[in-house]
Amino acid sequence: xxxxxxxxxxxxxxxxxxxxxxxxxxxxxxxxxxxxxxxxxxxxxxxxxxxxxxxxxxxxxxxxxxxxxxxxxxxxxxxxxxxxxxxxxxxxxxxxxxxxxxxxxxxxxxxxxxxxxxxxxxxxxxxxxxxxxxxxxxxxxxxxxxxxxxxxxxxxxxxxxxxxxxxxxxxxxxxxxxxxxxxxxxxxxxxxxxxxxxxxxxxxxxxxxxxxxxxxxxxxxxxxxxxxxxxxxxxxxxxxxxxxxxxxxxxxxxxxxxxxxxxxxxx
Amino acid sequence: xxxxxxxxxxxxxxxxxxxxxxxxxxxxxxxxxxxxxxxxxxxxxxxxxxxxxxxxxxxxxxxxxxxxxxxxxxxxxxxxxxxxxxxxxxxxxxxxxxxxxxxxxxxxxxxxxxxxxxxxxxxxxxxxxxxxxxxxxxxxxxxxxxxxxxxxxxxxxxxxxxxxxxxxxxxxxxxxxxxxxxxxxxxxxxxxxxxxxxxxxxxxxxxxxxxxxxxxxxxxxxxxxx
Numbered sequence: 001x002x003x004x005x006x007x008x009x010x011x012x013x014x015x016x017x018x019x020x021x022x023x024x025x026x027x028x029x030x031x032x033x034x035x036x037x038x039x040x041x042x043x044x045x046x047x048x049x050x051x052x053x054x055x056x057x058x059x060x061x062x063x064x065x066x067x068x069x070x071x072x073x074x075x076x077x078x079x080x081x082x083x084x085x086x087x088x089x090x091x092x093x094x095x096x097x098x099x100x101x102x103x104x105x106x107x108x109x110x111x112x113x114x115x116x117x118x119x120x121x122x123x124x125x126x127x128x129x130x131x132x133x134x135x136x137x138x139x140x141x142x143x144x145x146x147x148x149x150x151x152x153x154x155x156x157x158x159x160x161x162x163x164x165x166x167x168x169x170x171x172x173x174x175x176x177x178x179x180x181x182x183x184x185x186x187x188x189x190x191x192x193x194x195x196x197x198x199x200x201x202x203x204x205x206x207x208x209x210x211x212x213x214x215x216x217x218x219x220x221x222x223x224x225x226x227x228x229x230x231x232x233x234x235x236x237x238x239x240x241x242x243x244x245x246x247x248x249x250x251x252x253x254x255x256x257x258x259x260x261x262x263x264x265x266x267x
Numbered sequence: 268x269x270x271x272x273x274x275x276x277x278x279x280x281x282x283x284x285x286x287x288x289x290x291x292x293x294x295x296x297x298x299x300x301x302x303x304x305x306x307x308x309x310x311x312x313x314x315x316x317x318x319x320x321x322x323x324x325x326x327x328x329x330x331x332x333x334x335x336x337x338x339x340x341x342x343x344x345x346x347x348x349x350x351x352x353x354x355x356x357x358x359x360x361x362x363x364x365x366x367x368x369x370x371x372x373x374x375x376x377x378x379x380x381x382x383x384x385x386x387x388x389x390x391x392x393x394x395x396x397x398x399x400x401x402x403x404x405x406x407x408x409x410x411x412x413x414x415x416x417x418x419x420x421x422x423x424x425x426x427x428x429x430x431x432x433x434x435x436x437x438x439x440x441x442x443x444x445x446x447x448x449x450x451x452x453x454x455x456x457x458x459x460x461x462x463x464x465x466x467x468x469x470x471x472x473x474x475x476x477x478x479x480x481x482x483x484x485x486x487x488x489x490x491x492x493x
Contacts (some may be wrong), residue, residue, distance in 0.1 A: 151379050151397060151398055154377070154397070154398065155378060155379040155398065157378055158378030158381050161378075183493045195396060195414075196396075199374055
């Protein structure tokens with residue numbers, strides 16, 4: 001019996017879909033059987049980030065309405081040997097096409113065959129959020145070091161804590177810019193965790209590589225050299241229960257510094 | 268056998284006290300009261316207004332019945348009802364009284380969008396995050412950081428206070444006073460162990476928590492002891 005994890009944030013644009021794609025990929029890299037579920041019906045894009053868009057035949061709504069079997073709608077990621085699948089969202093209807101009970105049923109069925117179900121939640125706290133949370137056992141809240149994102153994360157955590165069937169949510173702080181955090185122009189990690197008072201499961205630095213990789217339909221987690229990739233892989237290992245210390249930000253700073261030095265050295 | 272008196276009238280310094288027996292029927296009581304008072308007024312000096320306290324013992328009277336008795340007494344020209352005293356309370360009333368005076372302890376973090384409301388005093392062990400609100404009929408004490416909105420004395424109690432281990436609210440309300448907190452205040456580093464109350468100019472002011480000892484001695488609930 002697998003575990004269903006919902007990736008949520010409240011606010012849009014903080015990196016839920018990217019995080020979902022990369023955690024799913026990183027878990028698959030660890031040899032787990034993973035199914036990604038996109039619940040952002042009407043505005044799907046997990047398939048785009050994963051580079052699986054042109055292979056979609058059926059979608060989530062087709063499954064729920066009984067037009068096809070689950071395994072027919074699942075899109076297999078060929079980069080992994082049968083370890084990573086995607087259940088895409090429908091694009092032609094909207095979020096009211098699915099009810100929370102139906103989602104719960106669907107996720108329960110998927111849990112039989114997969115080790116991890118990673119559910120990508122839409123922004124907001126309405127129907128789409130309720131659908132995404134209905135079947136989940138755990139939740140990961142993604143936020144960025146911005147006041148508005150932290151405020152929305154706080155709201156979402158409040159709602160998640162009311163869900164009796166779920167464990168206490170975990171936190172990912174995404175898009176950290178170390179120089180801004182140092183200068184005090186951005187909230188720092190301690191401030192955020194103190195404010196939200198939930199367990200921090202990972203921090204991801206702001207990295208242009210992530211955008212480049214997403215645009216190419218290749219999750220950054222596949223590239224072992226990127227900092228963000230290591231961050232996502234660490235998060236996956238923490239999900240698996242390993243205890244790995246957070247990447248110290250100081251070191252990242254040093255990296256930037258040494259890169260600069262190298263850069264000038266070359267010149 | 269001498270018939271028992273259902274209505275006894277006693278004169279005190281503060282006026283008359285009417286002791287109404289609590290065993291007889293209400294109708295009987297009313298009749299006798301009317302009789303007694305009518306008999307009495309003749310001997311009284313008409314210019315003098317007499318306050319009357321009615322003691323109804325262990326009898327429970329509905330609001331209408333109380334009004335009826337008051338009316339009956341008021342009809343006698345120089346009598347004015349000061350109050351009706353009873354030894355009994357309805358369960359609802361007792362519950363309401365308890366709720367109004369009790370300190371409700373809550374351990375939780377009040378997050379954005381959440382509202383925590385109590386009738387009496389609130390003792391919150393945890394934080395109030397921005398966008399969250401705590402509302403109490405009485406005082407609010409936060410063992411943690413208060414960053415959201417707090418409304419003490421929401422039913423019009425101007426004596427209510429708000430105190431927090433770390434007082435950095437976005438807005439404070441006490442009774443009908445509203446105080447928007449300046450950003451400068453919030454950005455100041457230390458606001459440990461502070462309180463807010465309404466001063467004599469009807470404005471919400473902040474101070475050290477220790478000042479409450481002087482300005483709100485009634486907060487002490489401890490009885491006896493030296």
